[in-house]
Amino acid sequence: MCLAIPARIEQVNGADNAIVNLGGVRKEISLALVEDVVVGDYVIVHVGYALQKLDEDEALRTLALFAEVSELENSSS
Amino acid sequence: MKYMDEFRDGELAKIVAANIAREADSGHRYNLMEFCGGHTHAISRYGLSDLLPSAVRMIHGPGCPVCVLPIGRIDLAIQLALEHKVTLCTYGDCLRVPASGGLSLLKAKARGADVRMVYSTIDALKLAQDHPEKQVVFFAIGFETTTPPTAAILIQAKALGLENFSVICNHVLTPAAMHAILAGQGGERLDGFVGPAHVSTVIGSQPYEPFASDYGKPVVIAGFEPLDVMQAVLMLVRQVNAGRAVVENEFTRAVTREGNKKAQALVNDVFELRDAFEWRGLGTIPLSALKMRPAFAEFDAELRFDLQYHPVPDHKACECGAILRGEKRPQECRIFGTVCTPENPVGSCMVSSEGACAAHYTYGRFKDMAVVAA
Amino acid sequence: MKIKTSYGRPLDIKNGCIEMSHGSGGRAMAQLIDELFVAALGNQYLAQGNDGALLPEAGGRLVMATDSHVVSPLFFPGGDIGCLSVHGTINDVAVMGAKPLYLSASFILEEGFPLVDLKRIVESMAKAGSEAGVPVVTGDTKVVEQGKGDGVFITTTGVGVVADGVHLSGDRARPGDRILLSGTIGDHGMAILSQREGLAFDAPIVSDTAALHGLVAAMLDSGADLHVLRDPTRGGLSATLNEIARQSGTGMLLNEAAIPLAPAVAAACEFLGLDPLHVANEGKLVAICAAEDADRLLAVMRSHPLGGNSAHIGEVTEDPRSFVQMVTALGGRRIVDWLSGEQLPRIC
Numbered sequence: 001m002c003l004a005i006p007a008r009i010e011q012v013n014g015a016d017n018a019i020v021n022l023g024g025v026r027k028e029i030s031l032a033l034v035e036d037v038v039v040g041d042y043v044i045v046h047v048g049y050a051l052q053k054l055d056e057d058e059a060l061r062t063l064a065l066f067a068e069v070s071e072l073e074n075s076s077s
Numbered sequence: 078m079k080y081m082d083e084f085r086d087g088e089l090a091k092i093v094a095a096n097i098a099r100e101a102d103s104g105h106r107y108n109l110m111e112f113c114g115g116h117t118h119a120i121s122r123y124g125l126s127d128l129l130p131s132a133v134r135m136i137h138g139p140g141c142p143v144c145v146l147p148i149g150r151i152d153l154a155i156q157l158a159l160e161h162k163v164t165l166c167t168y169g170d171c172l173r174v175p176a177s178g179g180l181s182l183l184k185a186k187a188r189g190a191d192v193r194m195v196y197s198t199i200d201a202l203k204l205a206q207d208h209p210e211k212q213v214v215f216f217a218i219g220f221e222t223t224t225p226p227t228a229a230i231l232i233q234a235k236a237l238g239l240e241n242f243s244v245i246c247n248h249v250l251t252p253a254a255m256h257a258i259l260a261g262q263g264g265e266r267l268d269g270f271v272g273p274a275h276v277s278t279v280i281g282s283q284p285y286e287p288f289a290s291d292y293g294k295p296v297v298i299a300g301f302e303p304l305d306v307m308q309a310v311l312m313l314v315r316q317v318n319a320g321r322a323v324v325e326n327e328f329t330r331a332v333t334r335e336g337n338k339k340a341q342a343l344v345n346d347v348f349e350l351r352d353a354f355e356w357r358g359l360g361t362i363p364l365s366a367l368k369m370r371p372a373f374a375e376f377d378a379e380l381r382f383d384l385q386y387h388p389v390p391d392h393k394a395c396e397c398g399a400i401l402r403g404e405k406r407p408q409e410c411r412i413f414g415t416v417c418t419p420e421n422p423v424g425s426c427m428v429s430s431e432g433a434c435a436a437h438y439t440y441g442r443f444k445d446m447a448v449v450a451a
Numbered sequence: 452m453k454i455k456t457s458y459g460r461p462l463d464i465k466n467g468c469i470e471m472s473h474g475s476g477g478r479a480m481a482q483l484i485d486e487l488f489v490a491a492l493g494n495q496y497l498a499q500g501n502d503g504a505l506l507p508e509a510g511g512r513l514v515m516a517t518d519s520h521v522v523s524p525l526f527f528p529g530g531d532i533g534c535l536s537v538h539g540t541i542n543d544v545a546v547m548g549a550k551p552l553y554l555s556a557s558f559i560l561e562e563g564f565p566l567v568d569l570k571r572i573v574e575s576m577a578k579a580g581s582e583a584g585v586p587v588v589t590g591d592t593k594v595v596e597q598g599k600g601d602g603v604f605i606t607t608t609g610v611g612v613v614a615d616g617v618h619l620s621g622d623r624a625r626p627g628d629r630i631l632l633s634g635t636i637g638d639h640g641m642a643i644l645s646q647r648e649g650l651a652f653d654a655p656i657v658s659d660t661a662a663l664h665g666l667v668a669a670m671l672d673s674g675a676d677l678h679v680l681r682d683p684t685r686g687g688l689s690a691t692l693n694e695i696a697r698q699s700g701t702g703m704l705l706n707e708a709a710i711p712l713a714p715a716v717a718a719a720c721e722f723l724g725l726d727p728l729h730v731a732n733e734g735k736l737v738a739i740c741a742a743e744d745a746d747r748l749l750a751v752m753r754s755h756p757l758g759g760n761s762a763h764i765g766e767v768t769e770d771p772r773s774f775v776q777m778v779t780a781l782g783g784r785r786i787v788d789w790l791s792g793e794q795l796p797r798i799c
Contacts, residue, residue, distance in 0.1 A: 003115065003724045004115075004222065004274075004275045004301065005078075005081070005721050005722060006078075006079070006080040006081060006331075008079070019651075021653070022078055022718045022721060022722060023078040023079075023714050023715065023717060023718030023721070024652060024653040024654055024714060024715045024718055025645075025650050025651075025652055025653075025715055025718040025719050025722055026650065026651040026652065026653070027649065027650050027651070027722060028649070030199060030226075030229065032229040032233075032343075033225045033226070033229060033337065033339060033340040033343065034337070034339065034340075035339055042079070042080060044275065044278055044331050046222055046223070046226070046275060047168070047196060047197045047198065047223060047226050048196060048197025048198070048199050048200075048226065049197070049225065049226045049229065051222065051225070051275065051278050051279060051337065051340065052278040052279075052331050052332075052337050053331075054080060054330050054331055055329065055330045055331070056330070058329040058330040059080055059330040061329065062084075062300070062305075062308070062327065062328075062329060062330060063083055063084070063089075065308065066086075066089040066092065066093055066304050066308055067089060067092055068092075068096075069092055069095070069096065070096040070099060070100060070311075078714075078717065078718055078721065081721065085780055085781065087708070087780055087781050087782055090781045090782060091782065094782075121785060122779070122785060123779045123780070123781045123783055123785070124778075124779045124781065124782075124783020124784045124785040125781065125783050126783065127782070127783035127784055128781065128782060128783050169724075196648065196723070303781050419791035420791060435791075438788075439786065439788045439791070440785040440786055440788070441785060441786065442786065443772065443774045443776060443784075443786050446772055
């Protein structure tokens with residue numbers, strides 16, 4: 001139910017509709033819930049609507065965080 | 078698939094898992110609740126509990142909208158479909174939830190009711206537009222992720238002056254449920270929350286701040302992918318170790334403190350708070366659910382069809398309530414996997430793929446059953 | 452002397468439709484059979500013109516299999532109900548280790564079904580049968596009133612012969628055996644569903660419907676110690692593996708990263724919230740063989756046009772609970788369970 005996917009805006013049709021592309025699959029979705037979306041943006045899509053733009057810089061930052069090896073040793077016996 | 082595959086990388090998972098193992102104090106028990114059903118599904122589907130040290134215990138929360146929907150609300154939908162003969166549209170998972178009289182929406186369909194699965198509210202509206210001779214009703218469920226699409230469709234229906242379209246609104250609120258959990262029996266034992274991913278893209282991270290400040294429980298909002306969940310667990314372990322309790326955001330690529338203002342405004346235009354709403358497993362919670370504002374009353378199916386809600390108690394042996402509150406695990410329910418299975422679900426936790434019981438049965442029950450050596 | 456029956460006007464294929472008389476056993480039905488079915492499918496057995504086909508001695512143990520086809524839509528990317536019905540039954544016979552020899556075909560037609568569509572379907576069946584070298588030797592047509600059918604339903608039955616020494620059965624999997632898969636999963640189901648759900652593609656997903664008996668023959672010829680062959684159709688790979696595990700009383704352990712999956716199918720499944728392991732296939736097979744023969748068998752499969760993406764996806768294990776487990780892409784373990792309920796209606 002919480003199913004939402006990140007997809008790239010391939011085409012914007014008027015104020016409210018767009019075609020998104022995920023891995024070569026295209027679908028028409030509604031832009032009624034977001035603003036200032038342009039071709040090339042990535043959006044989170046849920047039940048046929050774009051919910052939010054994806055911040056690509058933050059995505060890269062998060063991926064970099066995953067790769068950080070922590071040096072803290074746990075202090076248990 | 079960009080922004081998905083990278084967040085499912087096995088090599089990165091090893092690094093994060095090692096970090097958690099290193100930093101989790103093996104003498105301490107970390108009881109972490111993942112609120113959102115989507116996270117429950119991700120944890121089960123990827124076998125993430127194998128990657129976590131035994132000190133970390135993931136407790137499945139009630140963030141599964143099908144699971145918390147009371148039987149009586151499904152009865153309303155079935156009543157509309159069978160007695161009022163409407164065309165009832167719903168998201169897939171609702172179809173199999175067992176309701177009163179041995180019925181479900183799917184069984185009602187087998188009896189001749191016009192029940193349709195839709196992937197989007199847009200499909201339901203289009204159905205109404207294409208078939209002015211039919212009364213089309215959309216059975217709306219979901220937390221704050223799914224509410225804006227319902228709001229958008231109602232605004233459109235009103236603008237079009239559609240007379241054959243209405244909605245049964247069962248939209249519920251995440252913070253209200255989190256309060257109920259923390260106020261309940263299991264609340265004390267919880268060390269922190271993995272906050273929902275997509276709900277948070279809409280409501281932002283701010284609404285979780287009271288849980289940190291008032292209840293002293295850290296909240297880390299996690300993205301939808303398995304690496305996101307693992308990183309959030311690491312961040313929670315760090316907060317617990319440091320004795321901190323704040324709201325942190327792992328899902329920075331899609332969640333801000335304020336959330337999606339446009340979506341929030343649309344929801345606010347269409348919906349207002351119900352005084353109280355019954356939640357399966359959590360009882361009646363005040364100010365926890367939404368209904369249509371008077372301006373949209375013409376689209377309220379409960380008013381249009383004069384529907385009366387009758388609460389229906391759960392099956393006596395069903396432990397969905399305790400499981401939704403995080404007090405019991407699926408395998409601790411007497412009828413789990415025997416009487417209650419995905420094929421014959423007794424309670425809603427077994428119906429939805431995000432439900433704790435369905436997730437454990439479908440992906441994890443092999444761990445419960447010891448192999449008898451040959 | 453060949454008697455030429457005169458039907459008056461020929462069938463109006465372009466504009467005509469199925470009428471109740473086409474199923475009544477009278478002249479109209481005879482004309483339909485002659486001018487549409489036999490015209491496309493014609494062979495020496497159909498030419499006998501009897502209620503049943505008289506076939507030569509088969510010279511070996513017989514295998515028989517049957518399949519009904521109710522797929523909707525009737526025409527989909529990569530195929531149609533016609534070739535699907537031929538491939539499906541050929542495959543059921545082939546995975547028994549048998550050489551498919553003959554098919555029968557029964558049609559339930561709905562009043563009002565366009566003849567031009569029926570012709571297209573039957574010609575597709577003829578082409579599939581001819582390419583596979585398996586003729587339709589006998590058949591039947593019935594017509595139901597408009598609203599009581601859904602265009603056309605087709606049931607095909609196939610017979611084949613198993614060579615001596617070949618013994619393939621779902622209960623023959625043994626712990627230690629290797630599990631091989633002949634290619635990407637989910638193509639057929641997603642080709643159908645994507646069309647229904649309005650997904651478009653950079654590179655379209657096409658049904659993998661195909662006759663696998665040539666691939667099976669090559670695999671049998673390799674001399675590998677083959678224990679089980681099965682084609683995963685409705686319910687997907689998960690159903691097939693669970694069936695075999697249960698029949699054999701063993702478990703299985705799969706490696707998710709090794710399971711071939713086309714990127715477009717993966718993406719379409721994400722869009723629609725589906726698990727590719729549960730999605731139907733129509734041109735793939737699962738092979739379970741002795742471990743020492745796995746590499747050789749895999750090489751044979753990969754060199755066949757229908758097995759280019761073959762992969763070693765897992766092992767058979769000792770497990771009285773008969774669980775099919777999988778190591779996920781992240782390294783954790785989970786079960787690959789039967790599909791619950793109905794995921795995709797009218798897929799096959």
